[in-house]
Amino acid sequence: MTLVAHAQSMHFETPLPLQCGASVRAYDLAYETYGTLNADRSNAVLICHALNASHHVAGVYAGQDKSEGWWDTMIGPGKPVDTDRFFVIGVNNLGSCFGSTGPMHLNPDTGRVYGADFPVVTVEDWVDAQARLLDALGIRTLAAVMGGSLGGMQALSWSLRYPERVRHAAVIASAPNLNAENIAFNEVARRAIVTDPDFHGGHFYQHDVVPKRGLRIARMIGHITYLSDDVMNAKFGRDLRRSVGEVAQDDYRYSTQDVEFQIESYLRYQGDKFSEYFDANTYLLITRALDYFDPAREHGGNLAQALAAATAKFLLVSFTTDWRFSPARSREMVKALLDNGRHVSYAEVDAPHGHDAFLLDDPRYLAVVRAWFARIAADSESEPVAAP
Amino acid sequence: MTLVAHAQSMHFETPLPLQCGASVRAYDLAYETYGTLNADRSNAVLICHALNASHHVAGVYAGQDKSEGWWDTMIGPGKPVDTDRFFVIGVNNLGSCFGSTGPMHLNPDTGRVYGADFPVVTVEDWVDAQARLLDALGIRTLAAVMGGSLGGMQALSWSLRYPERVRHAAVIASAPNLNAENIAFNEVARRAIVTDPDFHGGHFYQHDVVPKRGLRIARMIGHITYLSDDVMNAKFGRDLRRSVGEVAQDDYRYSTQDVEFQIESYLRYQGDKFSEYFDANTYLLITRALDYFDPAREHGGNLAQALAAATAKFLLVSFTTDWRFSPARSREMVKALLDNGRHVSYAEVDAPHGHDAFLLDDPRYLAVVRAWFARIAADSESEPVAAP
Numbered sequence: 001m002t003l004v005a006h007a008q009s010m011h012f013e014t015p016l017p018l019q020c021g022a023s024v025r026a027y028d029l030a031y032e033t034y035g036t037l038n039a040d041r042s043n044a045v046l047i048c049h050a051l052n053a054s055h056h057v058a059g060v061y062a063g064q065d066k067s068e069g070w071w072d073t074m075i076g077p078g079k080p081v082d083t084d085r086f087f088v089i090g091v092n093n094l095g096s097c098f099g100s101t102g103p104m105h106l107n108p109d110t111g112r113v114y115g116a117d118f119p120v121v122t123v124e125d126w127v128d129a130q131a132r133l134l135d136a137l138g139i140r141t142l143a144a145v146m147g148g149s150l151g152g153m154q155a156l157s158w159s160l161r162y163p164e165r166v167r168h169a170a171v172i173a174s175a176p177n178l179n180a181e182n183i184a185f186n187e188v189a190r191r192a193i194v195t196d197p198d199f200h201g202g203h204f205y206q207h208d209v210v211p212k213r214g215l216r217i218a219r220m221i222g223h224i225t226y227l228s229d230d231v232m233n234a235k236f237g238r239d240l241r242r243s244v245g246e247v248a249q250d251d252y253r254y255s256t257q258d259v260e261f262q263i264e265s266y267l268r269y270q271g272d273k274f275s276e277y278f279d280a281n282t283y284l285l286i287t288r289a290l291d292y293f294d295p296a297r298e299h300g301g302n303l304a305q306a307l308a309a310a311t312a313k314f315l316l317v318s319f320t321t322d323w324r325f326s327p328a329r330s331r332e333m334v335k336a337l338l339d340n341g342r343h344v345s346y347a348e349v350d351a352p353h354g355h356d357a358f359l360l361d362d363p364r365y366l367a368v369v370r371a372w373f374a375r376i377a378a379d380s381e382s383e384p385v386a387a388p
Numbered sequence: 389m390t391l392v393a394h395a396q397s398m399h400f401e402t403p404l405p406l407q408c409g410a411s412v413r414a415y416d417l418a419y420e421t422y423g424t425l426n427a428d429r430s431n432a433v434l435i436c437h438a439l440n441a442s443h444h445v446a447g448v449y450a451g452q453d454k455s456e457g458w459w460d461t462m463i464g465p466g467k468p469v470d471t472d473r474f475f476v477i478g479v480n481n482l483g484s485c486f487g488s489t490g491p492m493h494l495n496p497d498t499g500r501v502y503g504a505d506f507p508v509v510t511v512e513d514w515v516d517a518q519a520r521l522l523d524a525l526g527i528r529t530l531a532a533v534m535g536g537s538l539g540g541m542q543a544l545s546w547s548l549r550y551p552e553r554v555r556h557a558a559v560i561a562s563a564p565n566l567n568a569e570n571i572a573f574n575e576v577a578r579r580a581i582v583t584d585p586d587f588h589g590g591h592f593y594q595h596d597v598v599p600k601r602g603l604r605i606a607r608m609i610g611h612i613t614y615l616s617d618d619v620m621n622a623k624f625g626r627d628l629r630r631s632v633g634e635v636a637q638d639d640y641r642y643s644t645q646d647v648e649f650q651i652e653s654y655l656r657y658q659g660d661k662f663s664e665y666f667d668a669n670t671y672l673l674i675t676r677a678l679d680y681f682d683p684a685r686e687h688g689g690n691l692a693q694a695l696a697a698a699t700a701k702f703l704l705v706s707f708t709t710d711w712r713f714s715p716a717r718s719r720e721m722v723k724a725l726l727d728n729g730r731h732v733s734y735a736e737v738d739a740p741h742g743h744d745a746f747l748l749d750d751p752r753y754l755a756v757v758r759a760w761f762a763r764i765a766a767d768s769e770s771e772p773v774a775a776p
Contacts, residue, residue, distance in 0.1 A: 188608045191659070192580060238568065256673060
């Protein structure tokens with residue numbers, strides 16, 4: 001059965017104070033829900049998105065067959081996160097470019113488009129905004145919060161900022177902070193955008209241009225780091241470009257600027273596509289949110305101390321070929337949680353796809369998540385529930 | 389004793405035919421030599437350079453204390469490649485920007501600066517040009533040819549194109565070809581340069597501009613891939629920017645465009661510096677030479693078959709944390725040489741510095757090279773020598 005998704009939006013009038021000291025005066029959050037909230041409002045699952053994703057997590061929009069949500073392999077009727085049992089919420093984060101208030105919207109303080117004036121938002125700010133959305137939806141406690149990559153950081157942050165509101169947290173292909181190399185890749189991508197002459201200091205909207213050159217480069221860099229070396233070799237290797245009939249060429253044409261190898265063609269295509277729809281200021285904001293996330297920072301770098309506040313039961317998953325958020329980073333979190341005597345399930349999935357694996361339909365990975373959520377459902381049904 | 393270097397140049401009037409089908413009509417090669425060619429001309433060692441290097445391999449220029457050659461840790465009096473025993477030659481490759489004929493020089497066919505019209509040069513073309521330089525210097529046979537990274541590809545190519553002229557070949561931190569990920573990083577760097585509005589299709593010289601934005605991005609990407617994750621974490625970690633007094637800050641300032649982390653400051657500095665002196669067209673040419681190198685290609689991908697032509701004795705060295713040219717790639721070459729019954733020494737050095745390690749003074753690495761060259765020297769002294 002096809003799950004049909006409906007995009008919704010919630011308006012908030014109360015200013016949201018941010019970690020940076022500024023606040024967002026009034027804002028909208030785009031969101032979607034799937035499944036039915038049960039009578040005691042105990043089956044809600046919040047899904048947090050990563051860099052290039054949105055509230056459209058699962059299902060398709062009516063009449064648009066190809067509009068699957070970004071985690072449709074994971075979430076839906078009978079799927080690992082079963083919408084026949086759980087009420088699943090997807091939400092687009094503040095500062096993003098898929099419907100929630102972001103840099104391309106009007107700044108109520110100036111009456112002009114925010115652009116680069118949109119305040120810097122952090123993982124913690126997003127979690128606070130999401131908490132208000134749950135309040136508005138009448139949901140006090142989450143059966144689970146779940147996310148991959150940057151979404152996993154939000155799930156972890158939920159468990160720290162609102163421990164009493166999170167019964168379970170799934171942190172997939174994530175890390176307790178970015179390392180120097182991660183930050184370095186983000187910085188190169190940002191520099192490509194900021195130094196694009198069409199960026200105009202982040203106020204390109206007024207010039208009717210988009211810094212597409214920079215966005216293309218940013219996306220190409222991102223793509224390389226999402227994939228493993230192995231999967232790139234298997235998928236592209238040193239194959240030369242394909243002709244119109246999709247036959248790989250076998251002669252070098254000796255050019256520095258034309259496409260010669262298939263991997264070049266693939267990356268250029270990905271970069272072009274991305275530059276057509278993604279907002280440049282959003283790219284800066286979201287990569288910065290990644291850079292800044294570091295719950296151990298206030299504890300002198302002691303992650304175990306930082307995670308002491310979390311009381312949820314955890315699932316962590318990592319992928320062997322993920323060099324962006326390597327298994328070692330997940331193991332750091334597992335150890336820190338265990339040091340606090342927390343309940344943690346951990347799966348290190350031997351998958352060839354690199355960081356992208358968390359979005360793909362690896363059967364072992366999906367089976368782990370399915371089993372974990374089945375246990376949550378079973379636990380919930382056996383738990384005595386207070387009268388509403 | 390300080391080795392004093394003197395840059396020299398050799399002019400060639402005979403056109404050099406290139407792999408791409410074009411030829412370079414007349415050209416100059418910048419080079420340096422260190423030590424003394426012995427009477428039977430049997431102690432010459434050719435050093436081949438990588439992307440961002442030149443003929444200035446060792447020593448300093450008179451009156452310029454800080455002008456050490458790029459492999460000065462390796463080459464000089466009493467050093468692993470001992471200029472008291474060997475006559476060492478450094479040469480700048482065609483298409484480079486440090487003195488040999490390249491894109492910023494006049495095209496004799498048009499009377500205008502080559503720019504993007506400089507023909508695509510390959511590793512094989514460089515080796516052919518180097519062979520002519522040796523002819524001009526009266527050197528028939530090399531005691532050894534040696535290079536790291538792209539320089540290692542040239543050393544390997546020497547052993548295949550001119551097996552009778554190479555007694556020993558040292559291939560350091562190199563690979564028998566680039567994999568998809570390597571090509572991908574090169575392509576992103578090239579796109580950053582080519583899409584910089586100041587590139588002007590490669591004829592920016594006529595516009596009195598330099599595509600510095602693109603060069604900066606290219607260099608930043610390169611730098612990340614030269615270093616290991618570990619060394620970046622050890623050197624920079626998540627340290628925040630330093631103030632004027634070089635004290636690391638401890639508060640986020642929440643900015644998407646300003647330097648926040650020390651790694652960002654480092655990369656920006658490297659990018660800025662590089663964009664001041666490196667030629668954009670040279671960057672395209674040299675990364676393409678890397679992409680194209682693939683001696684197994686004409687043998688249906690069979691590297692053992694491709695290396696059957698080599699008769700030199702080999703030294704291969706790789707570094708455990710080099711993810712750009714990983715030890716696995718060196719092992720492929722070792723295996724292919726052994727399959728042909730060749731004499732191969734191989735050292736896999738446990739070094740933290742990533743690809744950059746081949747330029748650093750790791751004692752175990754230097755000891756391996758020292759021992760290998762000492763044996764070459766000893767072998768040469770004990771070999772009967774034909775009268776000149």
